[in-house]
Amino acid sequence: MRQRLSRKLRFLLFAGAVAGATLLLPGRAEAHLNSTGLGPVYDGFLHFFLSPEDLLPVLALSLYAGQRGAAFGRRVLFLLPAAWLLGGWVGLGHTAIASTVVTALSFLLMGGLLAADTKLSLFWVPAIVLALGMSHGYFNGAGLGKVDSPGIALLGIGTAVFIFVALSTSIAVPIRRHWARIALRVAGSWIAACGILLAGWAARK
């Protein structure tokens, strides 16, 4: 036991030392921060994780897919990043426009599906995924116009979508306990509520 503990400690110490040494690296002072400094792939990667307007509908869809089972989850896992990249590729040639209404609809639809625990068949997966992926991907692509290597940044976004869907779906698939499934539905209702508010925000503008 003592030996196992000390091995763990050694590993933790090593990991801590590496992390500490990494943290000592000086960062670049960037006014108008929109880059990670690690290249376009990571810029795109980070963009997705720092954009709640993209992250939350994807979270709702992933949890919903997990709620409906592994087959549903697998389809979303491979179709959504593909649709996102396709929409982004189409959007690359266009000028960025406001997407508040589309974002509000995504929140409402994806959050609503999760909150209501809608019993959709697998037949509907491509339609939902294409609607979400292509619309958000399009707006991402259109917004990347001024970035260096926008195609590579888009690839980073697509990778982030894939990883995020994989992680969140795999959390939701094994959930069987009643209270945990309710918690997922509550999360869906919160996301849908944000969508309703965003619609009001769009109408106000």
Next chain:
Amino acid sequence: MKAALRYTASRLAAVLFLLLLYSPLADAHVNKHEAAGFFSGLKHPVSGLDHVIAMIAVGLWGAQLGAPSIWLLPVAFPMVMAFGGMLGLMGVPLPGAEIGIAASAILLGVAVMLELRPKLTVAAALVAFFAIFHGHAHGTELPPGQSGLLYSMGFVLATGCLHGVGISIGTVHRWNWGKAAVRVAGATIALTGTVYLWRALQ
């Protein structure tokens, strides 16, 4: 074992010290409104006692009523509240919103105090009706220049957490002393609501 813990603690302290040496990016022109929007949204439902007691009363009542109300009310409330918020954001006037908020605390408090058990549809309709007033107040009080999405996320999250607090407190309902305590809490909420109603009418 103690030696190992001491060893870990001293090394962790060293790592934490290293963290202090980290040189962060100099963020000129960072969009401060975004974070401000989220935090002001998060703070808004918690900053007004009238909102807090009504949200907790929803949770307490849900806990008293048991399944499916215990989860249906917290699922339905944010969406209807958001609808009220949407009306507020769009500038649709809702006369007597403050009276509605005070009345929600009184009626929900009385429901908890008397441990009323209406039909699920009646309970859901009552909670949804009052949710509109609370949402409208949040919607109209969005500070200028802040992110609407992050403000919305903040106040939906805070409202949900307040329901969670109510439900958690309501779990004592399984014991006899707990039943009495929850009913006393309901009476306190109703009384506080009466004070707010008095203020709103003046």
